[in-house]
Structure formats: structure tokens, C-alpha cells
Amino acid sequence: MPRSELDPRAVAQLAALDQIIAGEPVGEEHLELAALVDSVRASSPTLDATAQARLDARGRGARSRRTAESPRRQRVRLRPGRLALAGGPLVAVVVAVAVVLGSGALNGSAPRSIHPPAAGAGGSAPGVSHSGAVNGALPAYGVSAPTGTTGGASSSPALTLPAVTPVQRKTTSPLPNTNPSHRLVARGASLTLAAAPDQIQTVANEVVASTEHVGGIVESSNVAVHGMSSFASFSLSVPSVKLAQLIASLSSLSAVRSLDQAATDITSSYDAAAQQLADERAQRSALIKALAAASTLAAEQSIQHKINGLDTAIAAATHHIGVLRSRGDNAKVSLEIVASRAAAGGAGGAGPVGRALNDALSVLDVALAIALVALAIVLPVALVVFALWWASATLRQRSRERALAASAAASS
Amino acid sequence: MTLTALAAEPSPSGIERFEELYRSSAGDIYSYVASLLRDASAAEDVTALAFERAYRRRALFDLRRGTPRAWLFAIARNAALDELRRRGRTTPLVDDIADEAVDVGGDDDDVAERRLLVRDALAALEPREREVVLLKFVGRLSNSELGRVLGCSETAAGTRLHRAVERLREACNAT
Numbered sequence: 230m231p232r233s234e235l236d237p238r239a240v241a242q243l244a245a246l247d248q249i250i251a252g253e254p255v256g257e258e259h260l261e262l263a264a265l266v267d268s269v270r271a272s273s274p275t276l277d278a279t280a281q282a283r284l285d286a287r288g289r290g291a292r293s294r295r296t297a298e299s300p301r302r303q304r305v306r307l308r309p310g311r312l313a314l315a316g317g318p319l320v321a322v323v324v325a326v327a328v329v330l331g332s333g334a335l336n337g338s339a340p341r342s343i344h345p346p347a348a349g350a351g352g353s354a355p356g357v358s359h360s361g362a363v364n365g366a367l368p369a370y371g372v373s374a375p376t377g378t379t380g381g382a383s384s385s386p387a388l389t390l391p392a393v394t395p396v397q398r399k400t401t402s403p404l405p406n407t408n409p410s411h412r413l414v415a416r417g418a419s420l421t422l423a424a425a426p427d428q429i430q431t432v433a434n435e436v437v438a439s440t441e442h443v444g445g446i447v448e449s450s451n452v453a454v455h456g457m458s459s460f461a462s463f464s465l466s467v468p469s470v471k472l473a474q475l476i477a478s479l480s481s482l483s484a485v486r487s488l489d490q491a492a493t494d495i496t497s498s499y500d501a502a503a504q505q506l507a508d509e510r511a512q513r514s515a516l517i518k519a520l521a522a523a524s525t526l527a528a529e530q531s532i533q534h535k536i537n538g539l540d541t542a543i544a545a546a547t548h549h550i551g552v553l554r555s556r557g558d559n560a561k562v563s564l565e566i567v568a569s570r571a572a573a574g575g576a577g578g579a580g581p582v583g584r585a586l587n588d589a590l591s592v593l594d595v596a597l598a599i600a601l602v603a604l605a606i607v608l609p610v611a612l613v614v615f616a617l618w619w620a621s622a623t624l625r626q627r628s629r630e631r632a633l634a635a636s637a638a639a640s641s
Numbered sequence: 642m643t644l645t646a647l648a649a650e651p652s653p654s655g656i657e658r659f660e661e662l663y664r665s666s667a668g669d670i671y672s673y674v675a676s677l678l679r680d681a682s683a684a685e686d687v688t689a690l691a692f693e694r695a696y697r698r699r700a701l702f703d704l705r706r707g708t709p710r711a712w713l714f715a716i717a718r719n720a721a722l723d724e725l726r727r728r729g730r731t732t733p734l735v736d737d738i739a740d741e742a743v744d745v746g747g748d749d750d751d752v753a754e755r756r757l758l759v760r761d762a763l764a765a766l767e768p769r770e771r772e773v774v775l776l777k778f779v780g781r782l783s784n785s786e787l788g789r790v791l792g793c794s795e796t797a798a799g800t801r802l803h804r805a806v807e808r809l810r811e812a813c814n815a816t
Contacts, residue, residue: 235796235799235800235803239799239800239803242803242806243784243799243802243803246777246802246806247783247784250777250778250781251781261810262806264755265759265806265809265810265813266778268755268756268758268759269759269763269774269775269778269779269809270672270778270779271756272756272757272759272760272763273672273673273675273676273775273778273779274671274672274675274676274681274684275668275671275672276667276668276671276672276685276688280671280681280685281667281668283685284667284671284685284688284689287689288663288689288692288693291689291692291693291696626792628726629719629722629723629725629726630722630769632722632723632725632726632729633677633722633725633768633769633772634767634768634769635725635729636677636678636679636725636729636768
């Protein structure tokens, strides 16, 4: 017993007190203390026979009530150990179900590393999102539907359709191969691939080859090979009608980390610009006629000034139309390749073991993400609950101590 | 005696163990509570309530944190202090057990006088000092158990106990 803060006499007294309490004999110097203990015990209120009987009856009644009413509850009472044993598998099952549902595996949509999106086949991977028209079925002119995503990746605020379900994805294309002739749609995609560090250069070369193969161009590129910090980024421009083919081709090069696609209907902007150009040209023709009929020098100069202004506006409108046409005809693809050990056996020709490893890592990745989200929700709530409980318990205990201190004043 | 087996309620052995704990502790619990409350009726109620709470929470009892007896005294202490709190908000305490406390039966006058002296000296102590003396003398708790019941360390409990005993001695000798 640590009694280092007490003087030896106090320590001896406490030791003697323990002996007295235990009914052991003590030395003569502690006999007075033993008598004091006896006197305190003897002077303390005692439970007389009547009160004892009442207490017995109350105790028996209470226990029998609880025993009668709660055998079932007693059996199912969860202790922390049992709770952990029961909760662990339950949480694991919930996470597994969430992962399976999240990956769309139950609906026939395979994980990305095994079946990257194929051209026109519409196989969509976890982490892949689409926003835009499906199979060219654009919404009505000027109407914007909610953004559709699958897998939780971001999507651009563009002309969108509701979420594409896995079943739909089996029969639809991420983006149409051809546009309806009367619509002009600007398309874009953002793709992130994961490759082994020593494969990044190879994959980068294949990106360039694939882009050129579909008639696209590499607008900019940046490839840095430094072990695990290896990185490559590309800005690609490809004919819109070849976008799906290019994405399928790029997705087959390595494991797909994420894929975002967006489509924006710019037909209205194009039509407005074309109408404005037509108006300005008609106005210019009228001014040319007016210039021929002008009778005074001042009138001629005024009309010429207006024609010059119209020429500038017509040039700008023509340029704007060209830009819109280019946006419709050519899609932009932003591609990043990141280094990943897990992708060493990636989609680009890995064997079944490598794919299984990738799938396992993907499942763990998703499970970890779910756990983090759950933790982010549960932890603050738990902290608040704990703080409230702690404050409540502390206040209650202080209140009890105050009541004890106040009892002396009340009874004196 | 442990309460761990009581977690398997309603097995007969669990009930028997609780009955054994009740029989060995009820009188001491009552004495302790009555000394705090100075009200026989309230002490009886609080004692019954303490055992009922203990029975209800027996699955939460952890032997590593002390004996069943210490656990029981902690429950009784909280119940008694809750009763004091409640009474503090309503009516003042009524000391109705002073006389029976010194009922010494057939003992001689010196013993009766001595007990009366000790009773008065105990009553003159600060409530926190009186409480630690009662928990030690009546409750027969170890210093570590005292610390757990009072919410302080074993050393602090020993120090408090020593000071309280000294004050009690001084009060007895001064009278």
C-alpha cells in the first residue's frame, strides 16, 4: 500500500486499523484505536428486527419481480465482449454488401480492372462516372436533367441524364459514337490510370499511339518517371465520334482509377451565334446598298463606319461559331497516369492472380472508404455523447458532494 | 464471494450469492446510510434501493475494480447522496435516530457514556471525514476500495482517513 506521503506514525496507525478491521490482534499502543472502532460501530444506527424483516421482504419482492419479468432479457443482455463478437461479423457483412452493391457486381457489372469499358459496349467500372447523354438520346432542347453518377466520382455541370443503372449500362454506351445531325454536343472526359512505376513510360507511349490511331492529337503531355512518384499527364483532343473508342483503348492500357465523362449540348449557343451572324450579314448587305445610294459624303462616311463595325462583329461571330463547331467536333480528354504497386498486375495483360489481387485491393479500398465515412459520422457524435455523459456525471457527482457537505449545516 | 457468476442470472447459484452478499452487508449498509442521512425511514428506503440497483446492475460488476462489498457501498453512497440532494431541495433533515444509536442494552454506564461520547464526536466531524470513518469502520473497506468509493487515489484516501481518525480522537478526548 503506497503510503509514502504519510509519516511513519500515520502509516503504522493505518496498518493497525487494517488489522483491527480484519479482526486481527494489535499491539497495546493501538488498543485505544481498537476501542474507538468498536465504539463507532456500536454507536452506529443498527437495523432492528422489524426493519430487517421489511428490508428482506422488499428485497425478495424486487428480486422476484425482476427474475420473473426478465429471464429473457437477462439472456440477451449484451456485454462488451459479446457485443464485439456479434458486431464484428455484422459490420463485416454490412461492409461487404455495401462493397458488392457499390461495385455493381450483383447486377453483372464487373470490377474495372477485369473489364475496362469497351468501345460501345458500355461496361462501366467502379469509380467511373458519366454525365451526359446516353446513346445520343439528348434531353429536350434547353432542358437540363440531374447529373447522373455511378461510383461516386465527380461530374461536370453539363447537360445530363439521371444515373445510369448497371443494367442500363450493359445495353448502352457511355457516350454516343455519332451525334444526331441536328444537335451539337461538346464532349469531354477525364481519365486516371494506375500503372506500375516501371510501366508508366510504356503506358505513356501507348497513350500517344492510341490517340493518333483514332485521329486525335496530343495537345500537351508531361511524363515524369521517379519511382513511386512517377506521373504522366496528357491533354488529348480527339474527334468526338472517336471518343468512346479512345476511352476504351486507354482503359485497356492499365487499371482505371477513375473516369469522368461529360457532355454539354451547345446547339442553342451555336444556333444563336449562327442567327446573329446571319443577321449581321443581312445588315451588312443592306448597308452596302445604302452606301451605293448615299448622296452626301457625310452619309457615306457614316454608313462606312457602320459597315466596318459590322465587319468586326461578323469576324468575331464567325470565330465563335468556329470554336463551337470545334468543341462539337472534337472532344477533350484529360488523362493522368499515376504510379501504383497494386497496379503492377493491372488490366493490361495481368493474370488471374493479379486481377484477383487488384479486386481484393479495390474491395479493401472501398471498405476503407466506407469505414472512414462511417467514422467521420460516428466519431463526432460519439465524442459529443461522451462529453455530455462526462459533464453530466461530473456535475451529478459534484452535486452529491455538495449535498454531503450541506448535510452538516442542515442537521446542526 | 464474487458477483461475476451473477451475470449468468437467473441461475440459482447467482441468486444465492447475491443473497449471501445481502445478508453479510445489509446491516452495515444500513448503518452507513443511516449515519449519513440521520433518518431511519429514509435509510431503510435507500438501503433497499441500493440493493435493488446492485441486483439490476450486477452484470456490470467488475471484480478487478474491487470487492462486491465495496461496489455495494459505492452504490449505497450514491443513493444516499442522491437522497440528500433531493431532501436539500425539499425539506431539511430530521435527526430521528440519535437515541437508538446509543442503545447499549445491558452494558454498563461507562460503556454507554463512551458510546455517546463517540457518537457526538463523530457527529461533530465534517461530513467528508465522518463518511470516510464510517466506510472504514463500518464498511470495513480497504484503503484502495475507499479510494474507489470516494473517487480519489488510495494514498489520498489513506490521508483522509488518518486525518479523520485523528480528528475523531481529538474530539473524543476534548469532550
